[in-house]
Amino acid sequence: MGFDLEALREAVKTHGKVVRVVIAGIKGSSPREVGAAMLVWKDGQSGTIGGGTLEYQAAEAARSQTVATRLTHHTLGPDMGQCCGGAVSLFSEVYDLKKVETLDDTIIARSASCGATPLSVKRVLAAARSQGIAPEPRLIDGWMIEPVHKPARNLWIWGAGHVGRALVDVLSPLPDLAITWVDTGPERFPDVIPAGVTDLPATKPAELVRHAPPNAEHLVLTYSHNLDLELCNRLLLHDFRFAGLIGSATKWARFRSRLAALGHPPDRISRITCPIGDPSLGKHPQMIAVGVAAQLLRPARQNELKKDLSA
Incomplete structure (x- = not known):
């Protein structure tokens, strides 16, 4: 720090x-x-x-x-x-x-x-x-x-619904995260955006993927399955350090099939993590946020990031 x-x-x-x-x-x-x-x-x-x-x-x-x-x-x-x-x-x-x-x-x-x-x-x-x-x-x-402290990790959160807001509440106080928060319009965001969080309203959020740094981490949890799928498609065409998708095993099975139909090979598709967090904690937005935060911050994950940064 x-x-x-x-x-x-x-x-x-x-x-x-x-x-x-x-x-x-x-x-x-x-x-x-x-x-x-x-x-x-x-x-x-x-x-x-x-x-x-x-x-x-x-x-x-x-x-x-x-x-x-x-x-x-x-x-x-x-x-x-x-x-x-x-x-x-x-x-x-x-x-x-x-x-x-x-x-x-x-x-x-x-x-x-x-x-x-x-x-x-x-x-x-x-x-x-x-x-x-x-x-x-x-x-x-x-x-x-x-x-002077500089955040070491770029985190993009796609979606400002209940889970997105809970994630921002949990993660925004952490000093090593620079958070970019994306959704389809300004009305989707709360009135007060936490310090250190950049909100980006965009009619077509998927068009912003190309602006994300290749070493960014992404959490995809919009209100639309179609938008989630398009974001996953764009991320696989771009690059990322980590990408997590909210959803069930059934949703991920359908997404894998559709991403394969779009031309992505299985090893590439497997870079996306779904479901995210800890399903045993339940489906309450704050519980999902706690599980996802633990997933992002666990020691093993930190070691992986250190290796990436030193490469």
Whole structure:
């Protein structure tokens, strides 16, 4: 996880002054990892640094913060009533719209003091930029260095019905997913689209398949079997990392026959997964969404994606 610049921009635009609190360092056991962050404003917050009491106290301190940046150290355990037993360093920084617009869009480095950038930090930044490799979030000589988060996976959700909406609700908070949501018209979508989701109304959705990156993942669950079939046909003619189709074994048997009649060989057709999710959970939209999310995020699937990305 890196610095979620888009989430910060949206929070500042909506709430005005926002304090970003990030775990800068840990010793021993900790509720979250270095780089985990939350955004805090006058009457609310988003994200989490975990830890119950730690997060509560950090949020209260953020709301009363008067300095631009602050680095604090917290011992967990009996003093906080937590069982982690480690220690956590927190870097808290106040943002407004003007400050957000000055941030770099690749790597963000700043300190709790106003001193010059130390050589150790300059070396990390130079190496990262010359090699094109994002550094891990870390604290170096009082400076917090974080790569700007870029979603690693493109997910296209075809259909904004009950299941499509449930899927977007479940998947949109996940930072590694950039979601494109397609249906036949603007009236098919909810009034509020979650941050990080691009809604694309299109009279002929299948015409958009050619615009999807070849490494995108797709979930096909429109209101029309004919449209589902045409999307599967277009996807097989295009390319994809993963394609899942909502439906029963009977629906998939019919689709396989029709896709074969359209000229697709069996090994190509078998790249489409149907049914998706976990049928044992039931047919309630939220249950389908939970099952599909688990399917997309299971460790074995993550390993497959890592291999694809490194190929």
